[in-house]
Amino acid sequence: MATSMSSTAPLVNMSCSSLWTPYKDLQQAVEAVLVHRDVEAVADFVAALRRHRRDFAALLVNPSRCTQHRDAVSRAPQDGIAVSGKATLQLLPQDVVGEALLLSEMFELNELASLELVLAAQQQLPLFPELTRGLVAVLLYYDGRRALVNALRTLVQVTEGRTWTVGLNADVLATVTKYTNGLRDEDGVLARALQLLDRFDYARELDMLQRNRALGPPRYRRQVLDMIQETQQSLGEVVFCWACQTPLSKNDTLAIVHFLAQRARAAGDGALDSVSLTLLMALLYALDTTPLLHDADLALALHREFTAPQQAWKQEALFSIAQFAWSLSLRATSQLPAAAGLEPELTVCLEEDERLMDTAIDSQVFSALRQLVVRSPLLHREEFLLKKVHNLLADFVALMPLKLKELRNQGDEAARIISTYAQNGQPPPVQLPRHFEQLLEMVAELYAQDPLELKLAEDFWIENPEGGHRRQLAKFVRLAGDLLQTPLFVPYVSALSSLSRSRVGAQHCFQLLKSNGHLAGSQWSPVSWDNFLGALRKYFNCLHPEGSSETYRAPQPISAPELRALVAMLKLLETVVQYDELARLTLADHPHHSTLALLAGLIGCAVPPELKAALLHALAAFGAAPELAPRIWQLLMPCLQGLRAELEEVESRNEEFPITAALLVLLAALLDHLLGPGATLFLEHVRDAVFLRLNVRAYRHAAEKWQLAAACLKVLGKPCVEVLLLEYLEDGGALSLLLQLLDEAAGELGDPAEASLCALQLIERALHLPFRERPGCSLHRLLLTTTNPRTQRPDCGRVLATYVIHGALQPRHALSAARILLQLCMQPSLVSQVEAAFRADRVQVLMHGFAEAIEVPSLELPIGHEDSWTPDEVRAATAGMLLQLLLVCLQQQSTEQPGWGLAQLLLLGGAERTASLQEPGVGGQARTCLHALLALLERPPPHRSSSNNRSGALLALGYQLLWAAVC
Incomplete structure (x- = not known):
């Protein structure tokens, strides 16, 4: 029974959580203006910045626990608790209070804030089928922290500075820059971010969650761990962006140095983990000429750090990289006119550039760069990380030509010794200096891939007539191959291969090797x-x-x-x-x-x-x-x-x-x-000896099975093979193997994901081909009746639905699966089989996954070549396919209405009619596609763009579906 409350009683907000809802709204407001460039949202954006200044200043500081609040929450089942907007105390269930107190202990969190998280989780529960309220509360806690840090990262990214520009409105840019400068200089947010990174212990966090049984099923576990890792990475990127755009203070720079010295961690492959690599790159950007020219105290402090004994650094290899970068900064500064006016102490530092470089090289700095930096997957995904390493290498070649020549001479001598020992059948001495060989190996790995198409390697080929770095780089490529000793042959040729991975590079390399031939004489x-x-x-x-x-x-x-x-x-x-x-x-x-x-x-x-x-x-x-x-x-x-x-x-x-x-x-x-x-014979070899025997062969490396599967499917899916494709799918068990591979790879990343996408696209293409018709037989029917060897059931519909459900992680897979399902449902006689496969699986999870796939950020169906679509555009196309699928099912008006069962399942969750559908969570009502459709239609239509005549097409399709559903 509710009772009246006193004016001093602690208030609980039952409509939102102070640790989740405001932060999600903040992130949305920031991205609306700075990412999506919505000029109409600027006022809300500025207001949000004012409201959350304190949250940024006390970044990720949880509201502290309070005895009074704990007592109030503990008595809520018996005495009730004050609720915002209510005149009387509200009684709460004991299990809600218990979960709130447990969250408070887990996260050292204020009891009222914990209670709000649990109540918010109760409201969000329909969005998370198969999860308990407590697990959802944990998810919301980490999601709120992630949203706050991501909003901060976006703000710092667009701050005006020296490394990049973002092309925003000048007034918005000035507002953001003034705001972030205040956060850094007045509120110490940069120092706070470094402090959070330094104190965070992933193993301890994971152990705490496991002890409190807060990790749940695999998919949820991955969500939570991904949120934790993304939050840490975003903190690192906050530091990185500030280091790139503005000079750092002495304390902040030294804090980065100390983190790298004591807390830098390597990933499983031996490279630095993403946070450590990001902070290393932040340090490298900070180690330009600015400290030496404008902050003598910082420059001297850095010089002491990098000339001190290595014991202060847990990883000697990382220390050598810092020494290498600082040595190049010293050399670059010494060549500036302003160097003549430096203080005597700094002048002494400049004279130690070569000694510091020798120390770094003797510590195997090129191997360290290759192992710790170049091999990190993050490096080639981020433009300004890759450019920094490229510039570091270019600076070494251009600023220290005599040192490079010395390394080459050492390399030649070491190569001669290696050759002599090899001729005598003996291993070479272990301590031979092989620094030039290591430099070539680093070049080979650094430029072996260029996913961002930056074409940085072209700097090694295109000479600048006025001199500069490019001329020195081109000279390096040619001189490195002169009078090449045998042990240096492979590293040099490998470096050439990597430097030739563009049209310009390949043309120059071809001419170089042509001119090196017999016609070149001596x-x-x-x-x-x-x-x-x-x-x-x-x-x-x-x-x-x-x-x-x-x-x-x-x-x-x-x-x-x-x-x-x-x-x-x-x-x-x-x-x-x-x-x-x-x-x-x-x-x-x-x-x-x-x-x-x-x-x-x-x-x-x-x-x-x-x-x-x-x-x-x-x-x-x-x-x-x-x-x-x-x-x-x-x-x-x-x-x-x-x-x-x-x-x-x-x-x-x-x-x-x-x-x-x-x-x-x-x-x-x-x-x-x-x-x-002979092409047919080779195709039969691919089908019979390779593809159909994938599962009967043993593999030393499990990934190779998936690599071979993807390669086979790419071959069999070529347009010129279409005449044979249907025969290959019909005969010999290829279709059942495809289904098995799809089932095994569902939700997996990496090589299995590539193979499964190839399989989905091959099936999608085959469904559009004319099938060799036999009575009662078609590829559509064959697909639904083929037994999955993994489950011993004909469950293709379930497998395809699984890929739609995982669309957030694999949007292109979801699009292909949705297209296949649409093709199947366009055959009225097959819809009941698709429905049966759906009902045989976890129906609520399936309904939620489809609903999630429909409610997408973009309301515009993409145009242009599909390969160029962004992930959000792919998701919009998937939503369009699913709406068409539901519309097709509703429009099938035969006597038995075969499509209504599937449409009813996805739209109404099994309810008899739309009028009986409840809000998600009411009376156990699951979230359905109709809920997602209504949420989609409530959003304002997008601004029309002349470049996209399909603006708002998703809304139009949604209204068509809604009309068909209610009529």
């Missing part, structure tokens, strides 16, 4: 097309003497260094041919070596697996040219028997499949054109 270099193709020809003649009728002889011995050299040169050949069309045609018709025939001839010989794989990859690069494809088909045909033997006798025994993987790459390249002679 300047002839072993790194030339003539030398390389000549070496391949000699090896082929050794394996296949002229006049011999044998086509498959026993392997001839080849030393490990020779093998590495051949593989490295083949990789360089592949790269240059892939990116330069002129080089592709020129090398294919080489007058002395008949390159295509030479490569194919070696493929037909018994050579080591890694060499044969490299040969196939090189041939695949040539296969990109339509005029060369027919010749390659003819040359490849005699090799098929040998390739089968390699698969069954060599690769299966070794449980590794490099040759088969390379063959699939070659076939994919050739099948971009018309089918060539």
